[in-house]
Amino acid sequence: MSGERGIVIDARGLSKVFPDGTQALDNVDLEVREGEFLAILGLSGSGKSTLLRCLNRLIEPTEGSVSIFGEDVTRARGKKLRKIRSDIAMIFQQFNLVRRHTVLINVLSGALGRSGLLSSALLRFSEYERKKAMGFLERVGLKGRESSRADALSGGQQQRVAIARALMQEARLVLADEPVASLDPALRHSIMRHIEDLNRKEGMTVVCTLHDIDLVRRYATRLVALRAGRKVWEGTAEQFDGDTFREIYGEDAEPASNTMI
Amino acid sequence: MTTARERILAQQNTPWKKGVRRLQGLMLDTILMLLVLLMIEFLALAFSGRRGPTGLLLTPEEILDLLSYPWLVTVAFVLATLWNLFYRPLGTSPGRATVRGVMPEEEFLPWTQTSRGWFTALLIQLTFFTGWLITEVQLLTFLTKFSKAADIVRGLMNPSADVLHQGLVLLVQTIFLAFMATAFAIPLAFALSFVAARNLTRGNWVARWSYTLARTVMNLTRAVEPLVWALIFISWVGIGPFAGVLALWVHSVAALTKLYSEQIESIDTGPVEAITATGASTLQVLRYGVVPQIIPPFLSFTIYRWDINVRMSTIIGFVGGGGIGYILKPRVDLGAWGEVGTLVILIAVTVWAMDIVSAKVRERIV
Numbered sequence: 001m002s003g004e005r006g007i008v009i010d011a012r013g014l015s016k017v018f019p020d021g022t023q024a025l026d027n028v029d030l031e032v033r034e035g036e037f038l039a040i041l042g043l044s045g046s047g048k049s050t051l052l053r054c055l056n057r058l059i060e061p062t063e064g065s066v067s068i069f070g071e072d073v074t075r076a077r078g079k080k081l082r083k084i085r086s087d088i089a090m091i092f093q094q095f096n097l098v099r100r101h102t103v104l105i106n107v108l109s110g111a112l113g114r115s116g117l118l119s120s121a122l123l124r125f126s127e128y129e130r131k132k133a134m135g136f137l138e139r140v141g142l143k144g145r146e147s148s149r150a151d152a153l154s155g156g157q158q159q160r161v162a163i164a165r166a167l168m169q170e171a172r173l174v175l176a177d178e179p180v181a182s183l184d185p186a187l188r189h190s191i192m193r194h195i196e197d198l199n200r201k202e203g204m205t206v207v208c209t210l211h212d213i214d215l216v217r218r219y220a221t222r223l224v225a226l227r228a229g230r231k232v233w234e235g236t237a238e239q240f241d242g243d244t245f246r247e248i249y250g251e252d253a254e255p256a257s258n259t260m261i
Numbered sequence: 262m263t264t265a266r267e268r269i270l271a272q273q274n275t276p277w278k279k280g281v282r283r284l285q286g287l288m289l290d291t292i293l294m295l296l297v298l299l300m301i302e303f304l305a306l307a308f309s310g311r312r313g314p315t316g317l318l319l320t321p322e323e324i325l326d327l328l329s330y331p332w333l334v335t336v337a338f339v340l341a342t343l344w345n346l347f348y349r350p351l352g353t354s355p356g357r358a359t360v361r362g363v364m365p366e367e368e369f370l371p372w373t374q375t376s377r378g379w380f381t382a383l384l385i386q387l388t389f390f391t392g393w394l395i396t397e398v399q400l401l402t403f404l405t406k407f408s409k410a411a412d413i414v415r416g417l418m419n420p421s422a423d424v425l426h427q428g429l430v431l432l433v434q435t436i437f438l439a440f441m442a443t444a445f446a447i448p449l450a451f452a453l454s455f456v457a458a459r460n461l462t463r464g465n466w467v468a469r470w471s472y473t474l475a476r477t478v479m480n481l482t483r484a485v486e487p488l489v490w491a492l493i494f495i496s497w498v499g500i501g502p503f504a505g506v507l508a509l510w511v512h513s514v515a516a517l518t519k520l521y522s523e524q525i526e527s528i529d530t531g532p533v534e535a536i537t538a539t540g541a542s543t544l545q546v547l548r549y550g551v552v553p554q555i556i557p558p559f560l561s562f563t564i565y566r567w568d569i570n571v572r573m574s575t576i577i578g579f580v581g582g583g584g585i586g587y588i589l590k591p592r593v594d595l596g597a598w599g600e601v602g603t604l605v606i607l608i609a610v611t612v613w614a615m616d617i618v619s620a621k622v623r624e625r626i627v
Contacts, residue, residue, distance in 0.1 A: 021273075026266075058538060090535065120541075
């Protein structure tokens with residue numbers, strides 16, 4: 001059914017070799033269509049995070065091309081690159097909030113891509129932006145915490161601030177890098193549901209690296225698996241079975257009993 | 262077709278770069294070997310019982326003049342070359358280990374099982390014994406001849422009230438002198454620290470050259486003693502506290518830039534990544550991702566610097582840079598130990614109080 005939808009990400013032949021000779025990505029193609037919730041699977045070190053970061057050029061790919069919403073990301077410079085990035089929200093495993101700033105400033109910083117230099121240097125945002133930020137905080141269940149310092153919040157709350165920041169950015173694409181891996185298992189679904197909301201209610205396309213098979217099957221519409229920097233498998237959640245599991249994670253890996261039926 | 266990885270590795274291992282690394286390792290080994298040989302000859306001469314032209318035992322200075330430098334340089338170079346050529350049976354040399362890494366089979370050996378471990382141990386031992394002779398350590402004199410200094414100590418412990426008033430006035434001047442020097446240093450050091458931080462200056466060649474330039478200038482500035490800066494500024498603006506402010510200012514800019522930029526280099530990259538990903542410009546990334554992280558340590562370093570400047574301004578005063586040191590020097594020269602005692606106590610109490618206050622404040626903000 002996704003066949004007639006527009007292409008959001010079109011990455012071709014992506015390779016990344018770090019200066020120490022580590023090959024993190026090896027000739028990876030990735031195509032993501034509008035409205036998809038794509039999960040990227042793989043062991044740690046398989047290149048998942050590098051792949052996400054190559055998409056918005058937080059990491060410079062060694063080879064290959066990326067185009068997002070039809071714009072050539074790999075060739076973009078300066079203003080053009082910032083414009084493309086402002087359309088792509090990012091959520092991180094370690095939340096990456098500015099710890100000493102207030103929760104509200106952290107949410108507002110999502111709007112930096114469209115705010116003036118001087119006003120943002122003075123941490124001044126319009127009343128309109130502030131109201132909007134407060135609304136997003138309420139939506140992620142953090143009403144009343146706007147003037148707390150970010151590092152005073154628990155991990156789950158910090159990740160919700162990061163989600164409000166992504167909302168504030170008004171992006172059309174969300175890249176989430178292991179968004180729940182450093183959270184208490186009990187909180188994982190709460191965060192994943194917020195990300196699902198970004199996908200369903202806001203219509204944002206989501207690309208999310210995950211290693212918990214349960215979560216992948218519950219939230220993702222499509223899966224891509226990496227192993228040692230190569231794309232080894234691609235398909236829907238339903239097609240994913242024990243054989244695929246061993247193909248991705250190696251012969252020694254054992255799916256946890258409750259994850260596979 | 263070659264893969265991206267092979268091409269990257271080939272770029273890093275051009276014959277030229279390989280050659281440069283080999284040469285660096287060899288140079289380092291030659292220098293280390295030369296140090297060992299020189300110190301061995303030094304110790305041999307010192308214990309040989311040879312007498313100098315005056316008929317007395319050789320002094321360390323005379324021995325330093327006698328060492329066979331050109332000959333030992335040659336020997337060191339030959340030995341280092343041999344070690345670099347036959348590193349397989351001999352074990353990796355320290356120079357090779359530093360520049361190119363050790364052989365895999367040596368990686369997890371304790372130092373007692375590698376030749377470079379023993380070599381380093383020998384180097385440290387030799388340095389200690391040579392140092393003992395060169396600095397003319399005399400433990401016995403130190404332990405038995407205290408009585409000569411007793412006069413001074415007695416004077417210091419019986420402070421005279423004569424200079425108390427003048428001392429207090431100048432103490433106030435000292436504290437403000439140190440404060441002004443620190444205050445003037447903050448904006449310049451803040452601006453320079455971004456240019457002098459490695460992690461922010463990888464972008465293009467302009468950034469890389471500004472980094473090298475800023476670091477070099479700061480290191481040279483810091484290498485010149487504040488005392489020398491004081492003499493320069495005294496002839497520039499005349500004797501008095503302002504010359505002292507300028508002398509400490511120059512030194513503080515250099516020192517704070519170094520401390521600040523090291524702090525910038527150790528920031529958490531997460532927020533920087535997050536802010537960059539929102540499409541923020543470089544200046545916005547600095548403002549939101551970097552500055553909030555560095556403000557508390559910067560404050561802490563700045564207060565610490567004020568503390569150091571108070572201590573330093575005493576010495577600056579010795580040459581006419583204002584502050585309490587100005588009246589301390591003539592009293593030391595005259596041997597007015599009671600008055601010196603008063604001033605020393607005043608300085609000690611101030612430094613001690615500043616130390617406690619600055620530690621408390623720094624605890625609060627970090």
